[in-house]
Amino acid sequence: MKASVKFILALTVAALLMLAFRALAFTLYVVNGDGLAPELQGGDRVxxxxxxxxxxTGSRDGLFRYGRICRSDVERGDIVAFDSPVDSVGGVFVCRCGALPGDTIRVNGDLILVPGLSTCADENYYWMESIGSGNAIDSRFFGLVPESSIIGRVCMVVYGHDDTKPFYTGYRKGRMM
Structure with missing residues (x-):
């Protein structure tokens, strides 16, 4: 084989492996807003x-049956990335899981109480909340989040970037790995 064909083949295999890794194992998302500050800040890449x-597996829109391989439960306090459960606001959100299926939820102004005494949430629906600013978009805005919308748990901040500054100068030194 010619060297150029080997190079193109190696590059193609590397790109396919990277796409498979990104689609199946880990994904990088940008945090918008300071709803989970100081733990996560706007501009953090998680x-x-x-x-x-x-x-x-499957899809939320019903084309294929939804399911999970090696399913495990979401825990209260987990920081979770999930697809928007409403059509009016699109995108991926990062919030803290505040209540599990079966918990009682009472919103008192900005304070959310989760005593867990009686059933309020349906099975496989979760209450996601932001703990920072009062105008954050969370379950107070769009309601309970179905399990089928949950992408996964945030495992680390890769780096932080102030998006109001240029790409090469906006990195936050204290927000790397």
């Missing part, structure tokens, strides 16, 4: 483990 609650 790594999400897609296997943390089991690999999603």
């Amino acid at each position: 790594l999400v483990n897609r296997w943390s609650y089991g690999l999603r």
